[in-house]
Amino acid sequence: MLALRRVAKSFLDRARPTPVLENISLDIPEHEFVCIVGPSGSGKSTLLRIMMGLTPPSSGEVLYRGQRVTSVNLHAAMVFQSFALLPWLTVQANVELGLRARDLPEEDARKRAAFYLDRVGLDGYEEAYPMELSGGMKQRAGLARALAVEPELLFMDEPFAGLDALTSANLREEVLTLWSDHALPVNTVVMVTHIIEEAVLMADRVVVLSSRPGRIAADLQVKLPRPRSKRDEGFDELVDSIFERIV
């Protein structure tokens, strides 16, 4: 579904080009839940932005269903660590934003936003402003906003990093439920995280990036049966082996 071919990215640091990502080639098939893990500075977030088409790669190319991605991929959507909700719009208006951008008639946009707000458990909070919500609820709204455009591909950039432990555990479960719900169009997820346990709990496949510049250090399938728990047999071994590859 998504293919990266020898993608590299470098930024200018005081007029000197500094490589952030080097030689990333990756194929993400449909129906897969992929986690990208790596230490800070490994360019995970940059890689995600390149996949989404928000940032162009310095070299190499990104293909979406065989088409080269040159601008923002409107068949995909993204969830952000800081939630990135517009503080001046109500939750409902925030969720409708992407639909208005796609010229959906007003009535349909309203209905669809309400549907997804209900799915993420924000029923009744349509008219609230983001600042009136707790962190977990903000991220639910961010999730609803991304799902409402009915993307084929969902990108998540450390979506649980700004939340407390209990909230993030709950939200993790719900993301997995939404992902496995075949009634929803989204079935392919790429998520960036720095918590290895989180990756092993959620993903079909874990891609490990090395740091400065980021290269693919390992690419592992997670074969543990779902639903998973940290007490599953083999869980700790897998986490440890990924941890060793990072350091």
Next chain:
Amino acid sequence: MSEERTTPAWLPILSGLVLVLFLGLVLGPERVLHVARGVARAPRAPDLLPAAGWSMLRMTASYLASLLFAWAAGYYAATRPGAARVILPLLDVGQSVPVLGFFPAAIYLFLTLLGGGRLSLELASIFLIFTCQVWNLAFAVYEGISTIPAETRAAADSLGLRGVLRLRALLLPACIPSLVYNSMLSWTNGWYFLIACEIIVTGKAEYDLPGLGSILSRALARGDLMLATGALFTLVALVITIEFVLWRPMRVWSQRYRYDTMQGEEAEEETAFRLPDLGIPTLLRPVRALVHSLWERLPIAAANRAAARSAALARAAWRWLRWPAGVALVAGVGFGIAGIVRAMSPPWPREAAALPLALLFSFLRIAAAYVLALAWILPLALWASDHPRQVRRLSLIAQIGASIPATAFFPVLVALLVDRFGGMEIISIALAMTGMQWYLLFNLLGGVQRVPRDLHESMRSLGLDRRQIHRKLVIPACMPALVTGSVVAWGGTWNALILSEYVVYRGRTYEVLGIGQMLNRATFQTGSRTMLFLSIALLVGTVVAFNRLVWDRLYREVHARYRLEG
């Protein structure tokens, strides 16, 4: 705005009637339309209300024009790579040219090209007010757009927001807090310099436009203190009214458009002092509903397509026109520069030799005013840090004080000081202070407010007394605000020199050697373009160099050291 308040049903009707009456007074009687040309009849007290109306209209027109220009300049600077490096210094220069420096341009553009009728005089006056209002608004737009958090920007991109929707959902709201704050500053500045903007001088001829500024100026020149006081009271009443009807609700409303919302801070503002709202929200509700429904009806897709089409058309037209337009622009700018260079080229009048000394004296005067202003404002700000409830009240006082033109204080100062303690020298320092102190107070109060209460409490629980808390916490935490306030105060005072170093009072001219005096003499006495441009070049050079060499560095240093994280 969350809570609905009940207003008596008759209030909106009454307010509407008062508004109609006021407009009638402004526009109705033909004597109001009388344009004082040259030596027309002296203004009298009944002229005050219509004059206030005219001034208000002019200020509004100029403010709207400023908003448009500021949006274009700020948006361009913030979105085009490299544009900021050209536009921001230009804005900086524009900001440091005092309003008298725009007289030649105003006269050429509006009187020479448009014939010199009432309309062209009005336009010239509006242009002059515009030059007092526009610059910080442009900086505000730039700041608003360029401080949108990266993730929010990426979110908007990832949702595919473009064109009108992007403007409406992301860019405009992001500018609202800084625009509202700077609009207040712009209006204050406009009122302050109004006195210099409503009398258009071309060589020997002077044209008065009906307005508070011209009345105040003429009344002082004739020594008619009753009328001057009346004009002053009208001005202050107008400023206070606008504060309550417009800026206070706007400030509360603009809080919604901030990324970082401090809880509980703004709730206080609403309860600090509540005046009856005169039924104005009720009057405005249909207007708001109308605008809202019009917006809802606007087909975004069609609007986007239309915008895209006209952009394509403009690009095509530009492709054909860019050479002629470029040539015309270069020719125009070249013509202007050539004119300025011709005016500035030697032989210089003998007066020019005094320019360096004038600059030095002006500098010393501002420095003295700065020290004097700090001497009373710093203790006041520290007092306010112990009494957080008083901060709002003081802010309002500062804002009103800043709107009163320096010249208005002149009669009092003359009565007290003329021919005593150095006379005009002291007066001019005092006048410079009248403009400068409020900006310092404004910013210091803001700084004091931003010190978190729990830091105060932790200091107190450690057993520090009030004086130690001031020294260890409040003063360091206010350093960034102090520097910001100083930049604004110094910049403003350089411009305000034109009102403080040269005053006509009771038919007599009071002046001291200084760059502001030079500018006034070149405009009102000798009419020498050479002196005007030389003085402005020197002034702008000094201000920009001072900003770059002193304030910029200090600002960076202070921000690195004293920023309150969190």
